[in-house]
Amino acid sequence: MNQKERMLAGLPYKAWLDGLMEERTENKRKVQLYNQLRPDERTRQEELIRSILGKAGKGVHIEPPFFCDYGLNIEAGDNFYANFNCTILDVGKVKIGNNVMFAPNVSLYTAGHPIHPDSRNSGYEYGIAITIGDNVWIGGNVVVTPGVTIGSNAVIGAGSVVTKDIPDNVIAAGNPCRVIREITEDDRKYYFKDREFDVEDYM
């Protein structure tokens, strides 16, 4: 296996060999262009983000500035929205489901380095896949660490550091991120805490 194949297999690999550095440079060039587009250049934004991401469903919008290593290792479903300053270290695969929203400063880190300093200084690093289900809302300043899966319909509270898998249908928050409670039918009619919708078309 070359270093790229090792990287994608979640094995220790060296990030500057076998064309990986060139791929990152090419991606950074596109990302820089994306981040410099004017807000009204919607068609160009859409074309460029589709050429950066490995896969993108219908209605993907990522607010600039956005940062990622390769782009190609990110798969986003339909209706993906990421607010300002999203950082995705996509050394490993990142799979994002349908109807997912990221608040500002969400960071997904598939990448990591060995713990022991001698192993770390060898230059080997790794990327372990991150998976986000459907209908997930991730609050501002959330960090997701390598290998985590966030279940469908989950809400991740602002400022959380998600170090372990989060099941479907829960609110989870904190550092480390833990389940606060399940989301149930009772949540349907509220838009914030005990404030009920005053409109009919919210479902």
Ligand SMILES: CC(=O)SCCNC(=O)CCNC(=O)[C@H](O)C(C)(C)COP(=O)(O)OP(=O)(O)OC[C@H]1O[C@@H](n2cnc3c(N)ncnc32)[C@H](O)[C@@H]1OP(=O)(O)O
């Ligand atoms: C796409 C975009 O751009 S979105 C715009 C950006 N907005 C955001 O990032 C806002 C994100 N919202 C949050 O983090 C909210 O706190 C929510 C959605 C998690 C609140 O969910 P609720 O069910 O209403 O939780 P509630 O406020 O009742 O709190 C329940 C408990 O969790 C705690 N809690 C709530 N949010 C957090 C959090 N982010 N971190 C740690 N603890 C939290 C509360 O303090 C409370 O604890 P207690 O029981 O000890 O008193």
